[in-house]
Every structure is written in structure tokens, then in C-alpha cells.
Amino acid sequence: MPDFPALTPHDDLRAFIARCFRSCGMTETNAEQAAGLMARADLIGQDGHGVFRLPQYIRRIQAGGLDVNAQFRTVEERAATALIDGGNGLGHLVMNHATQLAMEKARTTGVAWVGARHSNHAGPASLYAAMPAEEDMIGIYVAVGSANHMPPWGGTEMLLSTNPISIALPSTNNPPIILDMATTVAAYGKVKTAAQRGETMPEGWMIDKNGQPLTDPNRASEGFLLPIGGPKGYGLSLIFGILAGTLNGAAFGREVVDFNADSETTTNTGHFVIALDIKAFADPAQFKSDIDKIWQEMKSSPRLPGFDSIRLPGERLAQVTQERSEHGIPLPATLLAVLNTLAQDLGVAPL
């Protein structure tokens, strides 16, 4: 039977996630905030980082591997920096707190860099980069990925993760430019999707332990992801991992816990966010109008054969967000069934 998606209104999805979290003892305020960010991941088209992850988060909460009402503590603080200990809380709550703090500081100092440790998976990177962009700031977010899928360049031991970066820049008449990328050619979620669909992966996504192309996604556990640009992507993953992990006293390298396989061990996930106040460099109205001009310049430039349009990072995100705001979020029937079984287990109303 085909996996027909059900179109779920965004508000319904948010309310569902909130009642699941509340049933696990999360406060009303935390549950609303966490649900808002998770449902937003689905709204913007980041299907692998939204409600899809809820059963896994709940499993971790029930196994004692995540504190639903963790208290955050500022471990170090300067005028333009802070290090937050997330107390093993949900990454969304930790990084929302960190991002708000970075924005508050940047309003005075011009820029702020806030790191976090003892956090957890926080959903798609763009959530946190986009927050400053809504207030005439530029946002940058980097995380240590929640499982290692990549060796150093030339190696076979998976010491590195996809360590993503997101950067968001506001405009006036166009969507914000939002880059949200893994440092690997393919994110691990794309490998899982290929396996589910019975598809072959293109060469260049993964290699096996002998360095040969691995194209059968069912053999993914025998190989590893490849970095973008070979040693360059390895360098980016390594350094982003150190900045988001090691510098904050968070896990990196062999310390990283595979949160897909293990729901009990504290992950000590690290992230950082930078907020840069546009006003400290330029008139925000002028800057945003410059970004509009860049949209125009790129999109109107001549194209290669076979390309219908030139896209800017964030364009597809904006289109999907509008579609799903109007028509609802497509949840595959299998996912819907999993979520409603979860609801039953938690004793809350289904979707």
C-alpha cells in the first residue's frame, strides 16, 4: 500500500507535540516552546528533523537520558560571549535560550558568540540562524552532529559527524538567504531515505572501508559518508566540531554518543550561535535592499543548459513554508501511525 501522506495543519502538529511533551512532565512553557520549534522544522520542509524525531526524544526522556525541565546555567560570561550549560535539556530549549542571549548581547556589543554544552539534538540548524535574521541581525549556528558518520580524510574510523552550519541573512522583498548545510556530500538522513525507497545512492556519497564507492544504502553500516571537497569538508567538519564541541567542554571525536543507537547515555551535545547586529556595520534597510539586489542579480543571470532557474539558499525553504502554511504538512501514513501509537502509549489524544 502506498504511503499516502496526510496533510496535517501546522497548529495541530504543534499542539500534538506539546501534549506529548507535557505528558512526560515537561512544563507548559517548555512544552509550548519545544513544540513550536519542532513543528517549525516540519513547516519549513526539514522533515528529518521535525516530528519524525519525537519518538526518539520521548524514548530518551523515558530512559533518563534527557531532563525535560533542565535548568540552564551560565558557566562563563563576558560582554559579547557566554557559555551555557544546558543541564542535559532538550537541544531546542537550550539553543533557543542561547540564541536569545546572543541577540540581546549583540544589540549592545555589535556581535555575540554563545556556546552550549550538556545539550542535546536541537533539530535543523536553520531554526537558530533564522532567529537573529528576523530582528535585523545575521545569524550563524554550528553544531556537533549527534552521531559520527565520517572518518578523517584518509581514515576509516568514524571520528567526525556531519557537523552542520547555518547562516541567515535578511532581505526586504525576498525570503532571507538561509544556508543550512552538512559538511558531508549527503546527510545521513538521505541515505536512510534511499534505503526506505529501495534506491541506489550515487557514487560520491559514501565509500566502504576499502575506499571503494558504496552505492547500496542497505550496506550503509559498512561504510561512511564523504566530506564535501574531500580534505576541505573534512577540515570544516573537524574545526566546526572543535568550536561547537571541544571549546565548550562538549563531546567531540570518540566522545560523541550515537543518539540513534543509545537513549540512555548523556550526549553532552555542543553547539554555538553567533548574532551579528547589522546596524554595527550598515543601515539595516540599505543592507536588506542590497540583499534584494543580490537575489535579482543571481536569479536574472544566464543559465547552463538543463537548469530552469538559479536558486538562492533559502528559496526552497520559503516556498515549502508557504505551501505547508496554506495546505498543511504532509506526514507519511507510516509516520502518522508511529506517532499515534506513541500518543496511545503516553495517554494523549492522537493527531
Next chain:
Amino acid sequence: MPDFPALTPHDDLRAFIARCFRSCGMTETNAEQAAGLMARADLIGQDGHGVFRLPQYIRRIQAGGLDVNAQFRTVEERAATALIDGGNGLGHLVMNHATQLAMEKARTTGVAWVGARHSNHAGPASLYAAMPAEEDMIGIYVAVGSANHMPPWGGTEMLLSTNPISIALPSTNNPPIILDMATTVAAYGKVKTAAQRGETMPEGWMIDKNGQPLTDPNRASEGFLLPIGGPKGYGLSLIFGILAGTLNGAAFGREVVDFNADSETTTNTGHFVIALDIKAFADPAQFKSDIDKIWQEMKSSPRLPGFDSIRLPGERLAQVTQERSEHGIPLPATLLAVLNTLAQDLGVAPL
């Protein structure tokens, strides 16, 4: 006749560059500083960004396209940010000033972001990222490249440059980890080198206007460089270009002047540097010892067939620096001849 390299002591090279600049009216202090940074580019193995560029810089100075004794002006300033107008000075001098200012600010605020406009080519990116790393800080440097060689993804108009990023992290017993990468698969200098050597380029470096692989480096002007990771590298180049260019009121997109082809027009080159004080997050001794552990963890991990060792970014740079400090900098005979002709024209002692 083969192009045997002459081994030139680093100090001799620095003194030579300084006297060339002095002969063009540059002050003693500026000439020493600029020569120190340019000779350092050769010392660390960045041959395409060191003394090799001197004739081009001098041509620009003589054509009135660069002010040897430009006054720098702080256009905007906050506790943790500044925007510097470089007055069309040499990029090395502008960015040395910007980096020192960023470090000074970061000592108090924890982090600082200093942008520059009306600057020029500043040599290799790692020069400026490495400065904070010598003082228990982390350095990040990004520039708008000085000529466009890449279209947006799917396009054919070269609106983007290689826009490099460098990030440097200090350690105790190992060299600093220093990433210094273009956002293209190959830097344009590598294309020129392939042409000089009569070599073919591998597929993946460049494509032509029909989207077909371009492997003959003599046809480079008919095609363009490819970004790392396809649309990901395009996104990085676009966003780094906006942050280093547009945000600072510097050139981006169609405004970028090809400084190889045009020595007269003001380039309005933009860059930015971030200094992050390690002490604002961790004990620097502990952090640097953590970086040593990461060196050890990566280098001792098992290898793919065909790899003799696993390298860290900055490892080769440190090896070359040591070799060249001991034995001198290899300058090809053709380059030496060009430099000594330049010396004759300027009326200064040759190398």
C-alpha cells in the same frame, strides 16, 4: 632549460620586498610590515600569494590603483565590532590593523568581528587567522576574492569568487590547526600552474559554458571553477562574499574588479576577521592540550588503503615553514628573473 629554484633566505626575501615598496614611496614602517607578511606567505608555502604577487602590486601602485600610505578610518565601532575603511591601502596593512583591533577588543568582550572595505588583496587567508592563535585566541578570516571565477550554481555568469575562509586553533605540542580553503574545488592559481606545466586538469575542477568538463587549462577563460559540494560551496561562496563584501560596503558580484586584468580601478576589496578569546570559554592550557589530544586521536586512527598518514589542516604548512626557515625559500628561476627586472626598474638592489 629547467626552471631550477634558487633557495632564498627568508630574511633576504623580506628585505627585498621592503626595499621595493620603499622605492614606491611607502613609509619604512609600512614597508617592513607589508614585506614581513608577504615573505611569510612564501615561508609557509603559499607560493601563489607571496612575492609572486609583488610585480602586480607594484604595477597597481604605479597605475594609481593603490595608495601606499593610505590612512585607515574607523567608520563604525561598538564594543565588539568595527568597520574599517582601508583608504585603498595594501590589503596586508589594512587586515593587519583590523586583526590587531579585533584581538584587542576580544581581550575584553570575549569575541570581536572587524570588517574592512576599500582594501585590496591581502595574500593568503591564513596569515590573519593565525595571528589570534598566537595569543591564546581563535582566529577566523574571510575575504571576497580579487576576481570572479565562478557563476551561481546552474549559471554561466561569473558573479562569485573563490571567497576563502581560514580558521586557526592553537595547540601546545603540535602546530596550530589551520584551515585555509577556497570555496571552489581548485583555486584559480592551481589552474594557472597546470597550464604552465603543460598538464591536464582532473574532471571536477572546471566546466565550460555548456556544462561539460573542461580539462585543458589553456582553455580556462572559456569556463569557470566549480564549487565544493555543488550547491553547498556555491552557498558558502555567496554568503561569505556578502559578509566580507556587501555588509562592509565593499564590492560583491558584478562590482568585483578583476585585479589581474585591471591595475587602475579601485577594487574596494572587503574582508572580515573574528578573534575569539579562548579564556572566555575554557582554560587556554586545557583547550590547547585538548587540541593536542585531537591531533593524536586523528593521526593514530586506522587508514584507508593507499594513505600513508592522516593529516590535519595546518600540518603541511608547519612542515614547509620549518623546511624553508632552515634551507630558504625556493624561487623558480623565471620568477627570480622577473623580480630582478622589477628591482632594476625600481632602482633597488636585486635579490
